[in-house]
Amino acid sequence: xxxxxxxxxxxxxxxxxxxxxxxxxxxxxxxxxxxxxxxxxxxxxxxxxxxxxxxxxxxxxxxxxxxxxxxxxxxxxxxxxxxxxxxxxxxxxxxxxxxxxxxxxxxxxxxxxxxxxxxxxxxxxxxxxxxxxxxxxxxxxxxxxxxxxxxxxxxxxxxxxxxxxxxxxxxxxxxxx
Numbered sequence: 115x116x117x118x119x120x121x122x123x124x125x126x127x128x129x130x131x132x133x134x135x136x137x138x139x140x141x142x143x144x145x146x147x148x149x150x151x152x153x154x155x156x157x158x159x160x161x162x163x164x165x166x167x168x169x170x171x172x173x174x175x176x177x178x179x180x181x182x183x184x185x186x187x188x189x190x191x192x193x194x195x196x197x198x199x200x201x202x203x204x205x206x207x208x209x210x211x212x213x214x215x216x217x218x219x220x221x222x223x224x225x226x227x228x229x230x231x232x233x234x235x236x237x238x239x240x241x242x243x244x245x246x247x248x249x250x251x252x253x254x255x256x257x258x259x260x261x262x263x264x265x266x267x268x269x270x271x272x273x274x275x276x277x278x279x280x281x282x283x284x285x286x287x288x289x290x291x
Contacts, residue, residue, distance in 0.1 A: 124162075239264055250268075
């Protein structure tokens with residue numbers, strides 16, 4: 115317990131003696147960014163705490179060591195920022211990122227699997243109405259069946275898909291429209 119209290123006392127003393135000077139130095143290096151300079155001061159004090167034993171044994175000035183550490187922390191921050199891509203603020207000129215397309219792929223796969231559970235005559239009606247965008251009359255003409263049959267098959271097909279997608283895997287194999 116004794117070394118911890120001694121380290122805390124050392125850090126307090128370093129902060130009181132050199133904190134304002136390191137803060138001013140870091141603020142100048144960071145172009146006036148006070149918040150970033152406070153982060154640099156904190157990191158400098160953390161490094162001093164980690165190297166408390168070597169600080170007391172160093173030749174030269176503790177203040178010079180702390181200024182060197184602060185400069186190195188600022189340099190590290192600049193290098194880290196340069197290694198990352200630049201952040202771009204969203205504006206009218208920048209297009210917002212679209213949703214991840216993975217969900218659309220999964221939805222498509224589920225829809226295809228669900229359509230495959232339908233009898234061919236029901237699936238054909240849905241393909242004409244929803245994928246080809248035809249009206250009931252146009253779908254009836256394309257399939258060669260009455261409009262009423264298109265309506266009933268689409269009703270039963272959609273009901274089956276709704277049940278299937280809801281977790282009730284109901285099949286219409288025996289139902290005709």
